Amino acid sequence: GINAEYMGIKKKHRVHMEASNQIVNQNGKSQSEVLAEPFVENKKYARSAYADPSGGVLITDEDNSIGIFFEVVRQMGRKIMEGTVLDAMKISRPAKITNYISYLESISNDLIFCSPYLNAAAKTSDPVERLKYVVSFVIGSLHKTIIHCMAKAPANPILGETFQAHKADGTSLYMEQISHHPPVSIYSIYGPDGLYVAHGCGEPSMGVGLNTVNGYRQGLTRIRFKDGGEVSFTNAYMFVNGLMMGKRTLHYIKTITCTDHTNGLTALVTFSDDGSGRISKLASAVKNWWNGTKNSTPSDHFTVNIFREQKIEGQNQTQTEILSEGSGSWLEYVQFDGVVYWRISDKIEPWNSDEEILLPSHSQSRLDSILIKAKEYDKAQIEKERLEELQRHDAKIRRKPHHN
DSSP states (O other), X not given: OHHHHHHHHHHHHHHHHHHHHHHHHHHOOOOSSOOOEEOOTTOOOXXXXXXOTTSSEEOOOTTOHHHHHHHHHHHHHHHHHTTOHHHHHTOOOOGGGEEEEEHHHHHXXXXXXXXXXXXXXXXXXXXXXXXXXXXXXXXHTTTHHHHHHTTSEEEOOOTTOEEEEEOTTXXXXXXXXXXXXXXXXXXXXXXXXXXXXXXXXXXXXXXXXSSXXXXXXXXXXXXXXXXXXXXXXXXXXXEEEOSSSSOOEEEEESEEEEEETTTTEXXXXXXXXXXXXXXXXXXXXXXXXHHTOOOXXXXXXXXXXXXXXXXXXXXXXXEEEEEEEEEEETTTEEEETTEEEEETTOOOOOOBOOGGGOOTTBGGGOHHHHHHHTTOHHHHHXXXXXXXXXXXXXXXXXXXXXOO
């Protein structure tokens, strides 16, 4: 049975994780400090191997995940037409189109550049420099989960699921799924030697168009530094084009805002991609061709301004003072004022989870995820549906009135 094979599969899973960490270390030491260097205009900086020439990450789908997904949608549609809505809601996303990492673990990827960037942010007394490090921390991790998962979404989090990990410098990460409907995740990072503490929460929000899907994680991450300074940041908006037809690419759109609440400063990251669909992009390309212009900047590029807004004395208006300007690509580099702070080629130490101190609820202990990683999809589907049924049962109990 599934449980009889659990320990053997789990052991293989652990060995694979240890081997993966060794490969990272053999390829080059992970950096313990920010490796700043002068920015060279017109230099071709290293670009992610998964980047599309026109911008964003080119999503590959070797297992026809989208085709399987639409088959599930058709099944749901048939059940709804038959009047069995409750049965339709119980249709589980197939294990074959689910990535083995959990949604919680995917969030940990978004926080992986805390060392060295938040360490550096904590050590500087310059508030502008601090925001540069925070922006680099946020931008540097944007490609991590996307490239790992591609067309397969992370496994849905289970109520009460946890994730804990640490880094060699003493940084610790703790996460928990505290709500199923709506799905809410919370997380805390404790920097080494008390340099900083970061707390955040997030609830995924998504929208689907004819050939697109967009979404982001609602919520803030707030960082309190050892010197009393406090900075928060919003999450990036994701946009996927070519969902059903054409080239499928993933982009970040709109803005990310980092706010220094202590010093009244703001860093505003603005992505080049406006989130328009393929038809709009085609119309824009035709217009550029007609006017004899060419947009050669990939859509994964961005600009960033760090500024302070002050009220004009005696007037009901404010003036904006630009303190720093930057630019880059979330698939290449981040630079501020002629100095590069992050590159896609930078080595980063992965999160490490010591099995002997993990809670039983830890994400990497989920049997369905372990079976998916082992490509035992039929067994994984059984375990996945068992966990989902347990959640529905738990939710029903929680809705019942309690009497003293």
